[in-house]
Ligand SMILES: Nc1nc(=O)c2c([nH]1)NC[C@@H]1CN(c3ccc(C(=O)N[C@@H](CCC(=O)O)C(=O)O)cc3)C=[N+]21
């Protein structure tokens with residue numbers, strides 16, 4: 001079997017067009033465009049690429065993006081003060097603080113200060129708690145984007161065995177909550193998991209988010225499984241690759257996401273969705 005490609009490019013464009021239609025309806029009704037504050041501290045090259053993509057998709061979606069490009073030496077007090085100001089600014093619907101932050105800044109403290117109603121990354125403990133309790137409000141962009149990709153492709157998850165490789169706060173853990181909400185049976189694997197290959201071999205759905213190129217071997221993929229690769233690793237050649245050994249996995253899977261052109265694009269499209277959701281939920 002050769003897997004079909006889960007088309008993050010087409011589906012992300014569809015999502016952005018849907019957001020655009022909602023924005024246009026607001027404008028036609030005399031309301032303002034939704035506004036997203038994008039805070040970037042320092043000049044990490046990968047972060048600059050992602051933030052650039054977010055700003056570009058804001059334009060396509062009709063969302064106003066407000067860039068705060070701060071020097072790497074920004075103090076925690078200054079960053080906390082900026083978040084407080086954005087929390088109180090009625091013209092700001094979403095606040096995104098790009099991660100990773102420079103080491104002298106405590107990311108947890110900064111995320112916890114963001115008003116949960118403006119937390120379009122869905123990283124605040126309040127929003128993660130809501131998702132854990134089956135009453136999601138703002139949901140983390142990457143896992144929500146993965147669910148959209150599966151839904152729009154017509155892949156049924158009820159009762160399926162899902163194995164997640166990686167237990168991070170921004171991918172693995174919230175992905176487990178999303179898949180559980182969709183009534184899959186979920187296993188979360190991490191660096192101490194024993195017999196990882198066997199866990200993956202049993203999976204109907206595999207989600208890889210560890211940040212190591214080709215970590216999940218193609219030979220582990222059960223015939224007909226769905227493979228979601230959240231990894232984005234830049235090789236020395238400059239090429240991007242995922243966490244899954246793509247060419248071999250593709251021969252076993254029924255569906256697989258490419259890197260680039262898969263989950264990364266869905267992450268950005270979902271950020272646009274979360275921003276208009278936040279704007280509407282705030283009653284603006
Ligand atoms: N507060 C915060 N929120 C995030 O959502 C967040 C973050 N910090 N830190 C880093 C990760 C990573 N991330 C991606 C965004 C776009 C692509 C993306 O556009 N990927 C393209 C290619 C990009 C390229 O060419 O490098 C693709 O996969 O086709 C990927 C990954 C958001 N993240």
Ligand SMILES: [Mg+2]
Pocket residue numbers: 008232258259260261262263264265
């Ligand atoms: Mg991608």
